[in-house]
Amino acid sequence: MKFLGGIMKKALAKVLIVMVAALMLSVPLTAQAKELTGELEIFSWWAGDEGPALQALIDIYKTQNPGVKVINARVTGGSGVNARAVLKTRMLGGEPPESFQVHAGQELIGTWVKSDRMEDLTPLFTEMGWTEVFPEGLIKLIGTDKGIWSVPVTIHRSNVMWYIPANLKKWGVEAPKTWDDFFAIAPKLKAAGVMPLSIAENWTINHLWESVALDSLGADNWDALWSGKLKFDSPEGIEAWALLGKILEYTNSDASSLSWQQATDMVIDGRAAFNVMGDWAAGYMFTTKKMAPGKDFGWIASPGTGGDFMFLADSFGLPKGVKNRDNAIAWLKVLGSKEGSDTFNPIKGSISARTDTDLSKYNDYLKSAAADFGKDRVVGSLAHGVAANETFTGGFSSIMEMFLKSRNAEFAAKACQQLANKAGI
Amino acid sequence: MREASRDRLKAFLTLLPSIILIGVFVYGFIGETIWTSMTDWGGSGSLSLTPEKNFVGLANYDELFTGFLGGGFRQDLVNAVYYSVLLLLGAVGLGLFIAILLDRKPKGEDVLRTIFLFPMSLSFIVSGTIWRWLLAPQGGLNVLPTYVGMEPLSYQWLSSTAAILEFNWQNLFQILIYVASFVMILTGLWMLKSNSRRAVELWLIPGIVLGAGAWLFGGLLPEALFMEEMHGFNMATLGIIMATVWQYSGYTMALYLAGFNGISQDLRDAAMLDGASEVGYYRHVAIPMLKPITISAVIILSHISLKMFDLIFAMTGPDNAETGHPALTMYLTTFRANDFAQGAAIAIVLFLIAALFIVPYLVSQYRQRGRH
Numbered sequence: 001m002k003f004l005g006g007i008m009k010k011a012l013a014k015v016l017i018v019m020v021a022a023l024m025l026s027v028p029l030t031a032q033a034k035e036l037t038g039e040l041e042i043f044s045w046w047a048g049d050e051g052p053a054l055q056a057l058i059d060i061y062k063t064q065n066p067g068v069k070v071i072n073a074r075v076t077g078g079s080g081v082n083a084r085a086v087l088k089t090r091m092l093g094g095e096p097p098e099s100f101q102v103h104a105g106q107e108l109i110g111t112w113v114k115s116d117r118m119e120d121l122t123p124l125f126t127e128m129g130w131t132e133v134f135p136e137g138l139i140k141l142i143g144t145d146k147g148i149w150s151v152p153v154t155i156h157r158s159n160v161m162w163y164i165p166a167n168l169k170k171w172g173v174e175a176p177k178t179w180d181d182f183f184a185i186a187p188k189l190k191a192a193g194v195m196p197l198s199i200a201e202n203w204t205i206n207h208l209w210e211s212v213a214l215d216s217l218g219a220d221n222w223d224a225l226w227s228g229k230l231k232f233d234s235p236e237g238i239e240a241w242a243l244l245g246k247i248l249e250y251t252n253s254d255a256s257s258l259s260w261q262q263a264t265d266m267v268i269d270g271r272a273a274f275n276v277m278g279d280w281a282a283g284y285m286f287t288t289k290k291m292a293p294g295k296d297f298g299w300i301a302s303p304g305t306g307g308d309f310m311f312l313a314d315s316f317g318l319p320k321g322v323k324n325r326d327n328a329i330a331w332l333k334v335l336g337s338k339e340g341s342d343t344f345n346p347i348k349g350s351i352s353a354r355t356d357t358d359l360s361k362y363n364d365y366l367k368s369a370a371a372d373f374g375k376d377r378v379v380g381s382l383a384h385g386v387a388a389n390e391t392f393t394g395g396f397s398s399i400m401e402m403f404l405k406s407r408n409a410e411f412a413a414k415a416c417q418q419l420a421n422k423a424g425i
Numbered sequence: 426m427r428e429a430s431r432d433r434l435k436a437f438l439t440l441l442p443s444i445i446l447i448g449v450f451v452y453g454f455i456g457e458t459i460w461t462s463m464t465d466w467g468g469s470g471s472l473s474l475t476p477e478k479n480f481v482g483l484a485n486y487d488e489l490f491t492g493f494l495g496g497g498f499r500q501d502l503v504n505a506v507y508y509s510v511l512l513l514l515g516a517v518g519l520g521l522f523i524a525i526l527l528d529r530k531p532k533g534e535d536v537l538r539t540i541f542l543f544p545m546s547l548s549f550i551v552s553g554t555i556w557r558w559l560l561a562p563q564g565g566l567n568v569l570p571t572y573v574g575m576e577p578l579s580y581q582w583l584s585s586t587a588a589i590l591e592f593n594w595q596n597l598f599q600i601l602i603y604v605a606s607f608v609m610i611l612t613g614l615w616m617l618k619s620n621s622r623r624a625v626e627l628w629l630i631p632g633i634v635l636g637a638g639a640w641l642f643g644g645l646l647p648e649a650l651f652m653e654e655m656h657g658f659n660m661a662t663l664g665i666i667m668a669t670v671w672q673y674s675g676y677t678m679a680l681y682l683a684g685f686n687g688i689s690q691d692l693r694d695a696a697m698l699d700g701a702s703e704v705g706y707y708r709h710v711a712i713p714m715l716k717p718i719t720i721s722a723v724i725i726l727s728h729i730s731l732k733m734f735d736l737i738f739a740m741t742g743p744d745n746a747e748t749g750h751p752a753l754t755m756y757l758t759t760f761r762a763n764d765f766a767q768g769a770a771i772a773i774v775l776f777l778i779a780a781l782f783i784v785p786y787l788v789s790q791y792r793q794r795g796r797h
Contacts, residue, residue: 394762
């Protein structure tokens with residue numbers, strides 16, 4: 001009996017120990033339901049000048065979620081050429097990062113949404129009230145009829161022409177409002193030993209093409225082009241290529257060895273008069289070159305596109321099947337918030353996608369861009385992934401190379417149409 | 426007898442893991458790539474878990490060689506051929522030249538040998554970046570003359586748009602026949618001394634007939650393309666060739682030097698005793714003995730030049746038709762434009778061209794070994 005009693009006691013003690021242990025374990029578990037732990041991997045191509053901006057966002061995230069270990073995975077390379085290839089191997093390998101940077105629009109939709117690899121973020125947009133604060137036109141461009149696929153962080157403008165006011169005064173010319181104005185002053189500049197327009201490697205010429213085509217076609221036809229209603233080899237389409245060919249007569253011949261910064265440098269040094277580049281050029285001149293917007297450097301909408309805002313946006317999406325989904329959603333909430341947006345953009349040199357942004361934090365160029373974004377007609381950029389999917393943009397680069405060699409507008413327009421058929425536009 | 430078969434079994438079992446691994450990871454994947462190149466895997470939705478793939482036969486190859494959008498690839502292919510030929514001439518010629526100089530045992534020969542071999546140890550990305558800076562339009566080589574008070578050069582090493590030796594892709598068949606007849610005539614002339622009857626009957630006469638036929642009746646040949654398309658050797662590729670020759674001539678030098686050292690001193694003394702000059706010794710004795718080394722250098726360099734990617738990517742970046750290469754186009758087509766089928770087709774074309782070089786070599790090696 002005593003023996004049995006001993007066993008009972010021991011059993012009771014064991015049960016008690018187990019219960020206490022369970023209690024001890026369960027208390028922190030319930031308390032931690034709101035406290036996020038684990039890892040958050042952010043995949044982007046933001047390094048160099050954009051690195052500090054991303055770090056500022058990560059700092060906000062860390063103060064809100066101290067328990068999460070943030071992995072900042074960066075693959076460098078302009079416009080994300082290399083990053084996108086690495087991302088593809090990771091997604092195909094079933095190892096998606098929690099959140100990745102992607103150009104908003106067809107680049108994301110054509111590649112990842114059509115492949116059913118992304119989560120619909122409409123519930124998040126509704127929960128956070130973002131459908132109110134992001135412009136309606138923008139939401140249309142980053143979504144499909146099935147949902148909204150990414151949180152836009154930055155807005156850049158593509159159709160901007162840059163110049164140095166003091167230099168223009170010296171040469172006695174004014175910034176051209178149309179390409180005809182440009183053709184009127186270009187021979188004069190060339191005779192004075194100044195390159196009228198500076199260009200750089202292949203993608204910057206694609207970038208020039210979209211500004212030229214937007215002028216040549218007009219915003220309505222531009223949109224019609226991407227919805228398949230207007231053919232690339234229509235007379236209007238050929239006209240755009242012919243205009244580009246005419247403009248290229250007044251550009252530097254060593255373009256393919258130059259980076260976009262070097263093309264901007266040509267304008268700063270006075271070797272060239274104008275440069276058409278996205279407004280990261282303002283960030284470069286303001287932050288790196290310490291030039292004052294409006295005084296040391298000037299800008300105008302690229303010829304013939306005043307009143308149009310050709311935009312591109314960096315955004316982050318949520319892939320299906322990530323390991324720490326809650327961490328990723330908390331990250332997206334930081335990105336879409338007013339605080340996050342107004343911390344990141346002034347450093348990166350872009351404007352916020354939100355309509356309630358605090359403009360006092362931005363420099364003069366960005367203030368003017370934000371004002372234009374509010375009132376201009378917004379269209380999507382081709383060179384930066386808004387207007388067309390990757391099949392088209394990838395092939396477009398080689399068509400551009402063929403055009404640079406042959407300068408045959410009709411051929412290029414026909415090739416574009418074939419490519420569009422292939423890409424399903 | 427039993428012992429022998431047991432040995433064979435053991436050998437087979439030892440080799441089995443390698444056979445299986447190579448079978449799966451080399452030949453299996455070659456097969457997989459061939460299959461992919463015959464589907465229409467690409468476009469939107471191509472990265473889903475179950476992408477849609479339909480068999481389309483040789484349509485992708487047709488597109489590459491005769492299609493409207495394949496122009497970039499055709500230019501790259503022509504570029505790669507010129508690139509390979511000039512790289513071979515440059516690297517083998519320079520390597521041989523340095524090897525002969527060092528074979529004369531100058532002072533500090535071991536230090537020089539290390540210096541010449543050193544570029545080999547650099548990664549292509551590193552040497553590509555260095556050469557990119559050296560050949561920049563407003564820097565590097567172009568500003569060298571300013572140090573001696575002259576005007577800077579303005580040659581555009583990597584961005585020149587000039588092209589020489591251009592031909593129309595429409596006349597591809599005619600040009601291929603010209604090349605074949607040229608090679609046959611060369612072989613004939615080369616064999617003329619050793620076996621004159623065979624040379625004339627087998628190589629010279631058919632070669633001349635073929636060439637003349639293509640010249641006279643070339644108009645009857647089908648056109649390879651529906652429109653005129655000019656391709657040639659882009660002068661911008663010269664910069665890339667310089668960088669590659671710089672990197673690889675040390676390697677061919679090491680090959681030749683090892684060969685020269687293998688020739689016995691007696692042979693050299695004998696040649697000298699018979700009154701051979703230095704030039705005569707190398708021309709008639711040493712270099713003919715190193716034929717196997719030349720062949721292996723050619724094989725190795727030619728397949729390296731066909732696979733060249735990182736150097737070009739570092740020097741001129743993507744989307745640069747002037748210095749394009751099919752390997753680069755393959756990467757961009759596959760991983761940027763998501764066109765996996767077309768990318769696979771480019772890979773197979775490159776694979777077949779490389780095989781063109783390597784298979785005859787392997788066959789002759791195999792025969793030689795069989796003879797012994």
